[in-house]
Amino acid sequence: MKELAGIGPLALGKLIQSRAISCVEAVRHSLEVIQHREPQCSTFLEVTGEQALAAAQKVQKRIDSKDERLSPLAGVPMAVSDSVCVKGTATTCGSKMLEGFRPPYSATVWERLQAEGGVLLGKTALDEFILGVSGENCAFGPARNPWDTRLASEGSAGAVSCGEAFYAVGSDGFGALRRSASFCGVSSLRPTCGTVSRYGLVAGTSSLEQAGIVGKTILDCAQVLALIRGKDSRDSTTVEAPALDWKISLRGLRIGIPTACFEGGLDPNIRQAVLAASKQLEALGASLVPVELPLADDLLPTYYVVACGEISSNLARYDGIRYGYRAKDVGDLMELYRQSRSRALGSQIKEHILLGNFFLSGEGGGDYHQKALHARELIRRGFEDVFTRCHMILSPVVPTAPRTIGEKPGNLLELYRQSTFTAPAGLAGLPAATVPCGFDSKGIPIGFQLTGRPFGEGELIAVAHGYQMATDFHQRLPGEVGQ
Amino acid sequence: MNWEIVAGVEVHVELSTHTKIFCGCANAFGAEPNTLICPVCTGMPGALPVLNRQVVEYALRAGLALDCDIARRTAFDRKNYFYPDLPKAYQISQLHRPICQNGGLEIETPTGSKRIGIRQIHMEEDAGKLIHHPTQPCTLADYNRCGVPLLEIVSRPDFTAAHEVIAYLESLREILLFLGVSDCKMQEGSLRVDLNVSVRRKGSGEQGIPTEMKNISSFQSVGRAMVWEGARQIQLLESGGEVLRETRRWDDGKHQGFVLRSKGGAEDYRYLPDPDLPILEITQEQVEQLRSTLPELPRNKRARYQREMGLSSQDARTLTTSREVAALFEKTTALCQHPQEAVNLIVGDLARLCTETATLPENLQVDAAKLAALIAMIRSGKINRTVGKEVLEQIFFRDADPVVYVAQKGLAMVDDPALMEAAVRQVMEENPKSVADYQSGKEKAFGYLVGQTMRSLKGKGDPALINGILRELLKG
Amino acid sequence: MKIDSALLEGLQERSRLRLTQEERKDFQAGAALLLDEISRLSHLEPEGLAGAGSPSRCVNVLREDAVEPFAGPDAILAQAPDRGGRYIRVPKTVDQGGKV
Numbered sequence A: 001m002k003e004l005a006g007i008g009p010l011a012l013g014k015l016i017q018s019r020a021i022s023c024v025e026a027v028r029h030s031l032e033v034i035q036h037r038e039p040q041c042s043t044f045l046e047v048t049g050e051q052a053l054a055a056a057q058k059v060q061k062r063i064d065s066k067d068e069r070l071s072p073l074a075g076v077p078m079a080v081s082d083s084v085c086v087k088g089t090a091t092t093c094g095s096k097m098l099e100g101f102r103p104p105y106s107a108t109v110w111e112r113l114q115a116e117g118g119v120l121l122g123k124t125a126l127d128e129f130i131l132g133v134s135g136e137n138c139a140f141g142p143a144r145n146p147w148d149t150r151l152a153s154e155g156s157a158g159a160v161s162c163g164e165a166f167y168a169v170g171s172d173g174f175g176a177l178r179r180s181a182s183f184c185g186v187s188s189l190r191p192t193c194g195t196v197s198r199y200g201l202v203a204g205t206s207s208l209e210q211a212g213i214v215g216k217t218i219l220d221c222a223q224v225l226a227l228i229r230g231k232d233s234r235d236s237t238t239v240e241a242p243a244l245d246w247k248i249s250l251r252g253l254r255i256g257i258p259t260a261c262f263e264g265g266l267d268p269n270i271r272q273a274v275l276a277a278s279k280q281l282e283a284l285g286a287s288l289v290p291v292e293l294p295l296a297d298d299l300l301p302t303y304y305v306v307a308c309g310e311i312s313s314n315l316a317r318y319d320g321i322r323y324g325y326r327a328k329d330v331g332d333l334m335e336l337y338r339q340s341r342s343r344a345l346g347s348q349i350k351e352h353i354l355l356g357n358f359f360l361s362g363e364g365g366g367d368y369h370q371k372a373l374h375a376r377e378l379i380r381r382g383f384e385d386v387f388t389r390c391h392m393i394l395s396p397v398v399p400t401a402p403r404t405i406g407e408k409p410g411n412l413l414e415l416y417r418q419s420t421f422t423a424p425a426g427l428a429g430l431p432a433a434t435v436p437c438g439f440d441s442k443g444i445p446i447g448f449q450l451t452g453r454p455f456g457e458g459e460l461i462a463v464a465h466g467y468q469m470a471t472d473f474h475q476r477l478p479g480e481v482g483q
Numbered sequence B: 001m002n003w004e005i006v007a008g009v010e011v012h013v014e015l016s017t018h019t020k021i022f023c024g025c026a027n028a029f030g031a032e033p034n035t036l037i038c039p040v041c042t043g044m045p046g047a048l049p050v051l052n053r054q055v056v057e058y059a060l061r062a063g064l065a066l067d068c069d070i071a072r073r074t075a076f077d078r079k080n081y082f083y084p085d086l087p088k089a090y091q092i093s094q095l096h097r098p099i100c101q102n103g104g105l106e107i108e109t110p111t112g113s114k115r116i117g118i119r120q121i122h123m124e125e126d127a128g129k130l131i132h133h134p135t136q137p138c139t140l141a142d143y144n145r146c147g148v149p150l151l152e153i154v155s156r157p158d159f160t161a162a163h164e165v166i167a168y169l170e171s172l173r174e175i176l177l178f179l180g181v182s183d184c185k186m187q188e189g190s191l192r193v194d195l196n197v198s199v200r201r202k203g204s205g206e207q208g209i210p211t212e213m214k215n216i217s218s219f220q221s222v223g224r225a226m227v228w229e230g231a232r233q234i235q236l237l238e239s240g241g242e243v244l245r246e247t248r249r250w251d252d253g254k255h256q257g258f259v260l261r262s263k264g265g266a267e268d269y270r271y272l273p274d275p276d277l278p279i280l281e282i283t284q285e286q287v288e289q290l291r292s293t294l295p296e297l298p299r300n301k302r303a304r305y306q307r308e309m310g311l312s313s314q315d316a317r318t319l320t321t322s323r324e325v326a327a328l329f330e331k332t333t334a335l336c337q338h339p340q341e342a343v344n345l346i347v348g349d350l351a352r353l354c355t356e357t358a359t360l361p362e363n364l365q366v367d368a369a370k371l372a373a374l375i376a377m378i379r380s381g382k383i384n385r386t387v388g389k390e391v392l393e394q395i396f397f398r399d400a401d402p403v404v405y406v407a408q409k410g411l412a413m414v415d416d417p418a419l420m421e422a423a424v425r426q427v428m429e430e431n432p433k434s435v436a437d438y439q440s441g442k443e444k445a446f447g448y449l450v451g452q453t454m455r456s457l458k459g460k461g462d463p464a465l466i467n468g469i470l471r472e473l474l475k476g
Numbered sequence C: 001m002k003i004d005s006a007l008l009e010g011l012q013e014r015s016r017l018r019l020t021q022e023e024r025k026d027f028q029a030g031a032a033l034l035l036d037e038i039s040r041l042s043h044l045e046p047e048g049l050a051g052a053g054s055p056s057r058c059v060n061v062l063r064e065d066a067v068e069p070f071a072g073p074d075a076i077l078a079q080a081p082d083r084g085g086r087y088i089r090v091p092k093t094v095d096q097g098g099k100v
């Protein structure tokens, strides 16, 4: 089955459709890779091998009976982050608080993929409640970056990177999925706010989060997006987005370069790789225009205040009463709340809950939350203005190289600073794509990010795809480059 | 010293929708515990709210009937606090942009009418129910009520006497019933009243520190609680103490309030706009369209009944105690063209039947056309009032057709003078002593002879006609 | 801007959390640095613009008032750590009604 290594989900889908390979064989292949890689990478929190084989058999039957509703990705083994509720399957969102929780419902994204013949290998690790730099902050231990297992990663990025899964769907919250994809040398796509349902995605920062897709190439991500997008009657914030079309010529597309982002503390390796990518895009016919981000100095504080407020509110439901962890033998209600939450939630989560309550309460927090909501509206409008001058914005994904696991994290400021480039998409509800564009001096992949205008996914995909047709960074596999 | 008690009320009403406010679970009272629940209303991870259209319409109806300004843009906020009856640990409510504001309601007081201001009406979700375990030191949670839609109607602190609060609540309840937005059953918790009371020196215009009183089980006890709490605060202030901002519980049996929890400054609910629910935009056309479909409110009905139909204010009030009774009255009157007869029937015998059988107005099933037919028979003299009562019972219990029933039972009046005269002669012959008594001046004997004649006609004779014939024949 | 011990006590109370000594120290140190950054927002005057809860531009999303019962209320109950019959059991509460 070695010949499947390195092939993409679309190619595998074709093999399955033509019955050159069966769905069960494809799953067996993935389970073999998982067995081989997990001891080092531990990208999965749970591998649901039996169910995957059973699901594969069902999909195979549909293929054999020429079911026309099946997608080009039918039968292709994939993974979801543990933020995605799958009915009857343990869903923890990386937190002890949800240990043993089996949702009696599924997320809309998973229901749609399942209906199209998706075959789920299992649930991948992520930062507890989607809050972290890039996967290290998982209560059950971090997934590892297959390029260097001393580095953490979100499991979805790791699993796609080392070939365990052909694509993965998770939550793009604090940007950890985009950052992990970038460090793992794979592509990721975050759709415009409202394009994909959030129903059944465990919520950390509701208004800043979206489903995120990881694939080897941006086209893999685009195919997945086509399957999961669309209005959902269970998520009031979803919309029927305009048709997804990425057959757009790069010629005439204007790419905004926020010059300020390339100054200051940006890692020189990253600056070099991303600027080189911009030259490549120019060579492919796009034009580069310098832009300024709206309220540039206020972006991060705004993002952070909104995020903390929503986290404190969203995570208050974890109280040990209806599901999840409950502290044992506590006879007092207040004590039950305190002990259940204090024991089961990680330090970083607690810190953000406290900060959120600080910002939301009149006491001490000033009116920072009101100010942030105000700034957010200004920023949203500011981006509308920016997008009158360009079709998308090119930036790094992260400001600095990843740190190794266990290295004492700086403090609250670390997550804050790491969100520099990923924050705008969340704040203004914009689509974003990341694609690999080089390696740092230690051989760790580097990516660049395109942030698009609302419903501009097609343009992002076109540009990223054009780039990937001209380069081969996305084709490198971990292990090829020395550690 | 001259003190003045100042009170305001927050009324929560559960709306009579089919489903909850944010999910498709049934909105029903009295189901098995935890059967009407889903991931949304139990706050499971990743579940999201979707707003029920009917809730918005009911809120608008209430807002228009209570003379409010309707917001052009309205939005939901999260009110964050921990309690086991609140699964998400926040209540989806409205703070910054409520759907209705600045309304008011006229109430009648002994000194004339008074307008009570309504600060706002907003939509929110109800919490679950907690009951104490009968034998163990623990509490049991039932989430069936979680997410039942509520309107919170917040008055301004415009009440200075208990009877004003009671009049306001009665009027409010009546309006909500007529709008059909809630069944307003205090005993089932679908109408709940929280009372805010403060006191101040008369004429000072300043605002004292208010306390909040919960768990009040009837309108009368709202009045009692207001008086009691006002007296407590006055006594406290007069003896040099100070009123603490606290939530209190009213115990009507003990006729006393108790501290429930101290608020210690304003409570901090850390409101934030709900990121899961889009903004609601309400157009002027929508508002006007809805306004044109509002039913006539009880107050206006009463005025019209008196003005156009000449009813007494007492009758007008009785007829408008419920939407169903008023509707029955109006339909019946339209068919029989005789309002006073309809009143007599509905306020008199029908009301008695309802009381005897404990039938609530909303369960009253009487066909107006049949009432009208009954009235027509009484008015034309086809049946007398005694028979009328019997026929009404048949309509009430069996939905009988009055015309058919009267015909089948042969209850129609005997209106043939020859037949009647024969009956009178027969009675006179059989009772010579009574005839003699009457002729010697004993008026009582006359009544006896009428009664006997009526009996011989099985109650179907017209008493007036019998009287006339009898007097004529007794003259000899 | 700083989160002193008294304020931290209040925040913990409201958050139903209790930090360990070490967590407190880390938090206060980290928060001090972070809040310096956040205080950049001070210059903003939030009047006039009502901030929306979500960047999604939808308005008036409503569902019809038709019952769609959830198929698995028992599966929801089954998740509860402590139950008494069809009820979910919690430690004794002071009063029977919350604050709705």
Ligand SMILES: [Mg+2]
Pocket (backbone or CB within 6 Å): B093, B124, B152, C099, C100
């Ligand atoms: Mg309320």
Ligand SMILES: [Zn+2]
Pocket (backbone or CB within 6 Å): B020, B023, B024, B025, B036, B037, B038, B039, B040, B041, B042, B147
């Ligand atoms: Zn529900």
